[in-house]
Structure formats: C-alpha cells, structure tokens
Amino acid sequence: MTEEHSRRLLFKVGGAALVTAAITGTKTAQAAPDGRKVRPVGRHLAYGADPSRQVVISWQQLEKVNGPYVRIATNGGEFGPKIAAELRTLKSEIGWQEGDHSFPPHGPDPMYQCYLHAKLNDLTPATTYFYVVGHDNYDPATSKRPNEIASFKTAPTATATTPFTFTAFGDQGYGYNARKLTSLAADQGPAFHLALGNLSYAIHGGTTNVEGGHADTDKYDAARWNSLFAQNEFMAQTTPWMLTLGNREMEKWYSPNGYGGIKQRVTMPDNAWSGSIGIYAWRYQNVGLISLDGNDICHRNAANLDHTKGKQLTWLDGQLEKFRKDKSIDFIVVYLHHAPYSTADGGGAESVAQQKWAPVFDKHKVDLVLNAHNRVYERTDPIKAGKTSKEGTIYITAGAGGQSLDKFYKNAPESYLGNENTSGTPTMRCYKRNSASSTDTKVTWSRTRYRGYSIVAVDVTKTTMKVRALNEDGVLIDELTLRRR
DSSP: OOHHHHHHHHHHHHHTOOOOOOOOSOOOSSOOOOGGGOOOEEEEEEEOSSTTTOEEEEEEESSOOSSOEEEEEETTOOOOOOEEOEEEEEEEOGGGOOOSSOOOTTSOSSEEEEEEEEEEOSOOTTOEEEEEEEBTTBOTTTTTOGGGOEEEEOOOOTTOOOOEEEEEEOOOOSSHHHHHHHHHHHHTOOSEEEEOSOOSOOEEESSTTOOSSOTTTOEEOTHHHHHHHHHHHHHHTTSOEEEOOOGGGOOTTTSTTSOHHHHHHOOOOOOSSTTOSSOEEEEETTEEEEEOOGGGGOSTTGGGTTTTTTHHHHHHHHHHHHHHHOTTOOEEEEEOSSOSSOOBSSSOBOHHIIIIIHHHHHHTTOOEEEEOSSSSEEEEOOEETTEEOTTSBEEEEEOOSSSOOOOBGGGOOOBBTTBOOOOSOOEEEEEOTTSSOEEEEEOSOEEEEEOSOEEEEEEEOSSEEEEEEEETTSOEEEEEEEEOO
C-alpha cells in the first residue's frame, strides 16, 4: 500500500463515523487507575434505525478510565483515528443488593459500573469493519493485541434482496444453558439477534407476583449484568443484539420507571418519540421490525402498566401503517417481552395486549410477533380477532433462553415436531392486575408446545420467511414458512 493510499484510507475510515463525543455520567469517588491495567470487557453491538449505515459499539470497564474510544478500519487497512465514546456511569448501593456472590469486605461501596458507547453513522452498506476499543494508555491497535480486534458487517441497502437469517430468544440470564444457546444462535450465522427481555436476571427474586419494578421486595444483584455481557461477548461483539424490555429491566432503584439502569448499559434506536426507551422501529432489507415495551400492558407485574398513557399504542398504529404503505417491505415482525397469546403457566397471556394491541396487528397484517416471559417454546396458529384465521398473525413464545423452565397451564401436553400430541385442551391464563388469580380460557390455536431450552431462527428471502425452532442440541422442534401477503 502506498503512503498516499494509506492516508486516503485513514481519512475514509475516520470520516466514516460521526460520533457522540460528549462524556457524561455521575462522577465516581475513585480516581481513574492506570489505563494499562484495565482491559475492556463485554463488547456488544447494536444497529441504529438504518443498519446499513448505523452501528453502536458498546462495552464495559470494571473501573473508571479516561479517554475511552473506538478505532475502525476496512478491508484490513490501518485503523483510523480515535473516535471518542460516551461514558455512562451507573451507581449501585451495596446495601440494597442481595447477590449470589460475596461482596468483598474491602471493596468499594457504592459499586460503580462504567459503560461506554460509540455511535457510528454514515457507514458504507454491506461492508465489513474491523474495530478495537481502548482508552488512555491502552490501544490494542498499536500494542500487538490481535485477540482484541473484532469486526461487524453493516446491512445491505434497504432494497437489497440478499437472503439473511436472524435469531431470537428471551429470559436468558447467565450460566451453562444460557451460554449454550448463545453458541447455538451464533452457529446460525445471523445478521442480528433479538433479545426478548429479562436479560441478565439481576432481579432474581422477590414476591411471586411482582418481580421487577418493586425495590422494596425485589432481590437484586447488579453484578449479574457484568456476567451477562462477558458471557455473550463472543457473539455480541460481531453480531448486533437488538433488545426489548422485560419486567426484570424495571430496576426501580435507578429511576421512577426503573429504566435508568438499562439506559446506561445499552443503546437502542429508541426513535418512537423523544425520550422513548425500548420502543423503536427499524428495518433490515425487506423486513420492518418494531420493539414494544410490554411492561406498558402487563397486569401481573403492573409497576409500569399504562405508563405511556396510550402514546405507545398511537405510535404503533402509525408506524405499522408506514411499514404497510412501503412496497419494499415484505414482512413485519413485532417483538416484545410479554406474551399476547400463550398457554404457559408462568407469565400467562396478557389480556390488555389482546384488547389493545392485537386489533392493531390485525389491522396492519403483522406477520410475526415474537415474545418471551414464559420460559417455554410455543407457536400459535394464525390468530385474528382472538381466533384461528388464515389471515391472522403468528405468535411465538421464545422464552426458554437459559433460565429455569416453566410449565404449560393445567399440564397441557407438549406437542412438537416428531412428537405431535392432540390430546387435552390447552388453556390460556390471563392474570388479573397485581394478582396470582386469573381468567382462564380454553383455546384451539396452540399448535406447538415444547418444555425445553430453545432458540428461534428466521431465514428471510424476498418472498418467504421460514421460522425454525431448535432445541439446545440443535435439533429441529418446529418449522413453518410464511409467504409474502
């Protein structure tokens, strides 16, 4: 490479990213340590609303550092100049935590977690970028640390017709099963992954009915977030993870609605309106995607019930209309944590979603709704107006992402590929507000039920969307193909 060409490459790489350079966050009581001794951990990516041009690189530092940055390169060229990252510091008092580990007697109190985020804009579509993250006195690009060089690929342009795959599951937490499913998802070669809420299980206890949003009863361990990001780094550093909010993301200690913690830890498009959190729309080629805040319609964990005062519903209706008017969008996928329709016992189904959201899904012919909350796999027949219909929407519960498994209500039998079972009558359980009591309804639309760890993989072409469910050993337990309407 000539010197002149190298300069052009450096200018192109450095100029390809417009980054939020301001550094904000609560000042810690500790001085920044020697940067040479502090290694970045837990790298994870997210797309912006335009994944062909926007990517966010995020990571964590276990101690405060000065001058955090990203450097990027294309085609194996030299890394460009340092691009400043935003530092967000989260303060967690030890006194209100109950960990599953011992807090060191001479450790800091309060506990600080430092999260870094670099927003890259004006990237080139369908391009592989290499990157490193660093800080003052720590530069992997110049200190011979090839194991710290990661990469990502921007999406093709919106009108491209390249086949692609994405994966999804929720209720992951950390541990053996959680890591195994992350590995299985990575094996599918997805363009992105949908993380369907209840991510870290930092909230890991409390009264039976109110886990999330209740600081007086919830058991909490902020360090579980460290474990989650470290566990998923091998996939999340190269594959964007698009998150939606669950009840265990309502960490009441940080803000009135409990979302102060998640705002520090991750960066999603959040483009529904100014100040929206976990509510956003984006597209990947011919698929329009919408993330909803299921806490807004949740009766059983009602801390944030109707907290948007109808604003989310109005936005949803308008956004779905925009997607359906766009002739280049062939499929619409909505993802959230709570289940509009399910026959599982754990979280049940959400009657408010059935009353308010499902009619909007029907109106705009949403193809697929993905959720978690119930730690099982379940697929419905197409549902419209609450009943099976060829013109309806498929609802899939993909909540068996790593945590302890739930049961199907009233012991409805499992039924999945190679083990079909039509005996018994599945029953939908809709919890009453802040209560363990429920309204029960027998249903005919529960098509596939599996009580085991599993992931969902969706293979997309211009005319089809094939949905596969795989158990933790990679065995196919369910499959269907949706065709463009």
